[in-house]
Amino acid sequence: MTETQSRFVYVTYIRTTQEKLWQALTDPEFNTRYWFGARQECAWTVGAPWRLVLADGRLADDGEVLEIDAPRRLVLRWRHQLYPEAHAEGDARCEMELEPAGTAMKLTVTHTIGIADSKLISQVGGGWPRILSNLKSLLETGRIAQEDK
Amino acid sequence: MDDDAVFRALADANRRRLLDRLHARNGQTLGQLCDGLAMTRQAVTKHLHVLEEASLVATRRQGREKLHFINAVPINAIAERWIGKFQQPVLGALSDLKRRLEGDSQ
Numbered sequence: 189m190t191e192t193q194s195r196f197v198y199v200t201y202i203r204t205t206q207e208k209l210w211q212a213l214t215d216p217e218f219n220t221r222y223w224f225g226a227r228q229e230c231a232w233t234v235g236a237p238w239r240l241v242l243a244d245g246r247l248a249d250d251g252e253v254l255e256i257d258a259p260r261r262l263v264l265r266w267r268h269q270l271y272p273e274a275h276a277e278g279d280a281r282c283e284m285e286l287e288p289a290g291t292a293m294k295l296t297v298t299h300t301i302g303i304a305d306s307k308l309i310s311q312v313g314g315g316w317p318r319i320l321s322n323l324k325s326l327l328e329t330g331r332i333a334q335e336d337k
Numbered sequence: 338m339d340d341d342a343v344f345r346a347l348a349d350a351n352r353r354r355l356l357d358r359l360h361a362r363n364g365q366t367l368g369q370l371c372d373g374l375a376m377t378r379q380a381v382t383k384h385l386h387v388l389e390e391a392s393l394v395a396t397r398r399q400g401r402e403k404l405h406f407i408n409a410v411p412i413n414a415i416a417e418r419w420i421g422k423f424q425q426p427v428l429g430a431l432s433d434l435k436r437r438l439e440g441d442s443q
Binding site: 194195196197198199200201296298313316317318320321324 | 392
């Protein structure tokens, strides 16, 4: 691999439909139920500004939609805004891919930044597994595994 | 995808070692993962296949290379199944303490 980038790849299989999963990923009200109260603000068109706002109103990350192909693929430019160290690392790229896998949907989240040992990538690396576990249990059972952190 | 596959995959020390290596450095090729291990390339390939089937390893193509990434989602799901939200900070503090006392930098 190139030593000059940091990347996480997260995969989860969710027993749901492609449309429901896409809606869960892009609907701000639904977001708050599994994203620890955070919500995305976005018009979901190419070039549209994208923001991730925490439950307390602080802006965590922002960027824009680089690619969107509903209900299959979403690529975001992702710039951290809360912690100076991670902010200083510049733009990251977050890809979400939805593929049918038998009776389930395979969701792959790839988060990449063009520097080695990224603070941002290790931060989001800790967050994604919990967010995706919540999303999976919410879609499959109507409840989340963890109410908050 | 199912818990049995995850536990079966984790039940082997060589497969746990491969996960440790990906945890230390994510996104490695087969060749990089084999480097310095006392396992044949075929054995590593087989173990990676089991890990991938259990969704503990995800792969991405980058140019001609196939990179392997540790996927923490199934491990997180196992943890959440038995560790409630109230216990988690306590357990986190305990494992921090254990790490510090045992001088394990991992």
